[in-house]
Amino acid sequence: MDKKYTIKDIAKMAGVSKGTVDRVLHNRGKVSPTALEKINEVLNVINYEPNLIARNLKNTKIYRIAVLLPDPETDPYWLPCVNGIRDAVNEFKAYNINIQTHFFNPESTKSFLESNTIILEDQPDAVLLAPLFHKETLEIVKEYNEANIVVNTFNNQIESEITKGFVGQDLHKSGRVAASLMNLILTDGQIAIIHIDESVKNAVHMQEKEKGFRNYFDEKNNNAFSLTTLKLKQHNVETKFAVFLEQNPNLKGIFITTSKAYQIASLLSPLKDRKIALIGYDLVENNVNFLNEGLVHFLIHQNQKRQVYLGISTLVEHFLFRKDIPETILLPIDIINAENASFYIA
């Protein structure tokens, strides 16, 4: 029923040589109308699917994929990505796939641009990047397109038709998820939305989460809650947050839009008298520790590891199996507490 036909089979059935079948399948070279029709007739009857194994055996071309992401040494958020890359390398090492990892400094647009220049010079077949900087990304993606280098992105969604593929999360909805959990823990009181970040680079990221978070409470139309936004930088968290805490004695919950929940948790740790619900992002080690201690109630898992893995594997399948690169792959918004955390840690 679903017998596998080969080019030779088709040739025999159509009464021509495999060379002619090959020309029809790839519409190269010239074929007489008579032969074309005969072959098409056969192709209409059977369901020919080329043997990808054979194709890739002959194919001596080595596809080179560059992955560009922030240095995990600077921000451990990116650490799981390295494992995702490792997995992809392992999975595809049987094929002619070469994967090269590049790191940039997430606090420097210059570093981002420099890394991209290096990649451009290296002329890979494709690049998967975490486009932290919006304007710069548009520039370099244009260059990649001109150099015929396929671009795929992850983690940060760029609103532009210039990029084709994206793997990541729906940030707005993840904010809503956080809100729904907060709404479950608390019945009333003040909730702070805290952005902790060095630069404006994550601005869009954090804003989307905040919007989603607020949107949930707006819909509920529950005026038992009041929401406040607080923007902090890593170096001033301690001082500024202490002041904020003092000035807001009714504070009951905190939603931290970056992976820095542990910074807040460590400040709340000594204040045993204040019971504040904490919800943050990402299973970085410090966060998980506070999760287990009970100071952080929930973490939302962004699954960076899988983001990178999927980003790479769609590229590989594009080259190897000629599949299209999906426009957007949205990963589930995983809810993590102390009880199920261990299963998500890579």
Place this chain on the structure above:
Amino acid sequence: MDKKYTIKDIAKMAGVSKGTVDRVLHNRGKVSPTALEKINEVLNVINYEPNLIARNLKNTKIYRIAVLLPDPETDPYWLPCVNGIRDAVNEFKAYNINIQTHFFNPESTKSFLESNTIILEDQPDAVLLAPLFHKETLEIVKEYNEANIVVNTFNNQIESEITKGFVGQDLHKSGRVAASLMNLILTDGQIAIIHIDESVKNAVHMQEKEKGFRNYFDEKNNNAFSLTTLKLKQHNVETKFAVFLEQNPNLKGIFITTSKAYQIASLLSPLKDRKIALIGYDLVENNVNFLNEGLVHFLIHQNQKRQVYLGISTLVEHFLFRKDIPETILLPIDIINAENASFYIA
């Protein structure tokens, strides 16, 4: 650095023919100690990894895998598995893999045994099964082993050394996860653990969940809660549960250990005055509807789809790439509420 060596390369380096290298690699045929040493010397220096593409090209053997699971028509819990099988079929259709699906009636051990007999007669290379019935499974696995058919299991863990592989969830921990969520919603009162099932087939399954659930509260040592267990069958849910509700006016939460939370939810739906927290299992349509209505607070996702997919793919990789079948693969315990459910529905 990580150049790919072929058998021919090794032969040249060792000064022998590729035939001899082949004999050493597969330790077949006879090889002189001199040749063996020369080849081993080369193999110690380089890192030879056979080209799996080439290997599988020549390999004309078609590996046949049978998948046996309960009929989704009888219990929609199993519906996502069909999609998992579809995904696997698609992914591996390039290779010589043939996957056959078989359904049995989950309420009949006879049906289970009959299906297995059919599969045994069909002589596939491997079988992936949902071993609902413990005793019967041990019997038929023995027969599979004798017939040299590789066995992998999913969903229900069989405590026996007779089976090698299992893909599923840690049920005890999933009970704990449910408890931790319940503990978040409620501060005190009575909690019911309800088992809804036709037969004893799921007994172990449900018990493990209950144990985990109770274990969490035991550890907390919080005597604000009291836990009760209630066993129901699908046809008597309505009558028995109504009685139970009346007799337990202080009931604040219900943990349903099967995918039948919707049955309880539909009975609670008209009782607007009683606010009861509901936590259940599985994203079957009815459950999700009540989740969205707010009657079910959380569902724990057992990800049957991925269970089957992984169960198949480990078998495929076993045949194609000679990888070992992992003894146990435990999938994450996904916490689902109304906000993130859509991302998990296949």
Place this chain on the structure above:
DNA sequence: AATAAAAATGTGCTCGAACACATAAATATT
């Protein structure tokens, strides 16, 4: 009609592993 040019079609080799088979070298047997 003969030759040149263009178009159509067929043939043969490659990729790397695997294995059957052929040949060669090393022992054993008379």
Place this chain on the structure above:
DNA sequence: AATATTTATGTGTTCGAGCACATTTTTATT
């Protein structure tokens, strides 16, 4: 020493797609 037998080693073919090149057929040109 000559032949038989065992053991070791090498050669050649296969899998299916893809593409270069050779060959044949058709059409154009003198």
